[in-house]
Amino acid sequence: MNANVHSLEELIRHSGEGWILDWFKPREKAVEHLKRLLEQVNAAASQRFPGGSVRLAEKDLIADYQRSRHKVRAFIQSMSESRTPEMLLMVWRVLQGMEIERIDMRYILGTRFELEVALRSPYGDPPETYKSDDIDDAALIRHFGIMKMNGGPVFDGFYATRSER
Amino acid sequence: MIGGRDIRIGVPSGAAALDFAVRAIRIRWPGAVFAANGDVSKRYDDLEFHDSSEIIAYKDRAACQKWRAIGYDESVKGTMIYLISDRSDLTIVVEDEPSAEIQSLVSAIEDGLVRTFHLFKPAA
Numbered sequence: 537m538n539a540n541v542h543s544l545e546e547l548i549r550h551s552g553e554g555w556i557l558d559w560f561k562p563r564e565k566a567v568e569h570l571k572r573l574l575e576q577v578n579a580a581a582s583q584r585f586p587g588g589s590v591r592l593a594e595k596d597l598i599a600d601y602q603r604s605r606h607k608v609r610a611f612i613q614s615m616s617e618s619r620t621p622e623m624l625l626m627v628w629r630v631l632q633g634m635e636i637e638r639i640d641m642r643y644i645l646g647t648r649f650e651l652e653v654a655l656r657s658p659y660g661d662p663p664e665t666y667k668s669d670d671i672d673d674a675a676l677i678r679h680f681g682i683m684k685m686n687g688g689p690v691f692d693g694f695y696a697t698r699s700e701r
Numbered sequence: 702m703i704g705g706r707d708i709r710i711g712v713p714s715g716a717a718a719l720d721f722a723v724r725a726i727r728i729r730w731p732g733a734v735f736a737a738n739g740d741v742s743k744r745y746d747d748l749e750f751h752d753s754s755e756i757i758a759y760k761d762r763a764a765c766q767k768w769r770a771i772g773y774d775e776s777v778k779g780t781m782i783y784l785i786s787d788r789s790d791l792t793i794v795v796e797d798e799p800s801a802e803i804q805s806l807v808s809a810i811e812d813g814l815v816r817t818f819h820l821f822k823p824a825a
Contacts, residue, residue, distance in 0.1 A: 604750040606717040633745040635728070658727060659744060681721050683813030685728050686805065692724045695717050695817060 538602050544571055544594050547601055551609040556616040576621040577628070584625065584664070592628055607631045610679060610696040617675040618668075626653050626666035627676060627694055633657075634664065636680060636691040649674070705783070708793040710811060713818055715786035716750040721817060722784050722791060723748065723756060725810045729802075732761035741765060752788040757781060779803050 541547045545567045548557055560566030574594060581590040601608040614627045630636060634655040642650040649671040655664045681693035712718040727733050727745060735742045736757040742748050748756065759765035764780035779800035785792040793810065795803050 604716065604720070604748075606714050606720065606750060610717075658731065681724065681813060682816040683725055683728075683809050685725070685809050690725075690728055690813075692728060693721055693817075695721070696714070 539605070541598055541601065544574065544597070547594075547598055547608070548612055551601070551605065551612055553609060553612045553616070556612065570615055573615055573619065573621070573624070577624045580621040580625045581628070590625075590629070590632070592625070606696060607694075610694050613696050614676055614679065614694070618670070618673050620668045620670050620673055622666050623651075623653075623668045623670075623673045623676060626655065626664075627679075629655055629664060630680075630694045633659075637663065639677065639691065641674070641677075643671075651677075705794045706797055706799065708795070708807060708811070710791045710793070710814060711789060712791050712814060713789070715752045715788050715791055716754065718791035718814055718818070719754055719756060719784055719786035720750045721814060722793065722810045723750075723758065725813055726758045726782060726806065729806050729809070730758070730760045734759045734762050734765040736765070741769075750786070752786060754786045756784045758784065782806070 539547075539550050541550045545557065548554060548570070556570075557563070557566040560569065571594070574592065574597070578592045581592050582588070584590070597608055597611070611624075611627060611631060614624060618624055618627075635658055636653065637656040638652075638654040640650070640652040642648065649669055651668045651673050653666045655666070657663070676694075679694045679697055680691040681695055683690045683692065710718065723735060723745065735745070735748055736759070737748055737755065758781065759768060760780040764777055767777050768781055778796065779802055782803065783794035785794065791814070793807055795807060799807070
């Protein structure tokens with residue numbers, strides 16, 4: 537059943553993540569901030585995929601919400617945690633089906649944080665690498681699905697970490 | 702496969718758990734083919750995930766064709782898993798006597814769901 541949502545704000549509230557808007561300071565700037573961040577992610581996608589194969593405008597997010605709500609909800613949560621367009625694009629690519637091939641993280645107390653996530657395509661598309669030096673992006677790692685396959689470690693998928701409020 | 706065996710797992714979101722299971726199968730069976738609503742989808746990103754969805758995962762295209770042409774016989778044993786999501790659970794349907802590979806895959810899904818979604822009480 538299609539959700540009756542027409543804007544980013546309606547989408548966020550319908551997904552159960554309205555607290556992101558309510559807790560933002562200043563609250564009246566929340567939607568503006570998230571819209572601008574989404575535009576930055578979309579711009580990063582256009583730069584990396586000039587053919588337009590990956591689009592992440594407000595209307596694209598709403599359309600995907602009708603297909604798989606849990607994915608868009610997980611993405612909305614990631615927007616409350618990260619302000620790095622490149623890393624949010626990485627999240628979206630994982631939600632689209634890219635596999636997590638490698639994660640490198642380097643941290644030195646009070647001095648340095650580096651995160652690099654390499655994605656591979658199960659369909660033969662070129663590999664993709666995403667980097668950040670903002671420790672806020674460490675929060676994204678806890679959304680990855682965790683499993684052991686034949687005893688080997690696997691991160692795969694990206695999931696909401698909180699119950700609906 | 703007569704009847705099959707249902708493995709029901711209580712989860713916070715049936716759609717997310719279904720997604721997780723499909724991705725786990727794709728890791729184990731890189732050539733997996735998925736069918737939903739009667740259509741065979743070539744790719745993961747063709748699939749929709751809802752709280753009330755059914756997805757059939759075939760090990761590869763050959764297995765899919767055989768299953769759809771003749772149904773179950775010994776030659777397709779261990780090449781199909783049936784997934785059903787509900788609002789608060791995921792049901793994995795496998796053969797009455799699943800192969801070691803299927804058992805291992807189902808265990809990986811169950812354990813992975815616990816790790817990822819912090820489940821402690823599988824549904825009875």
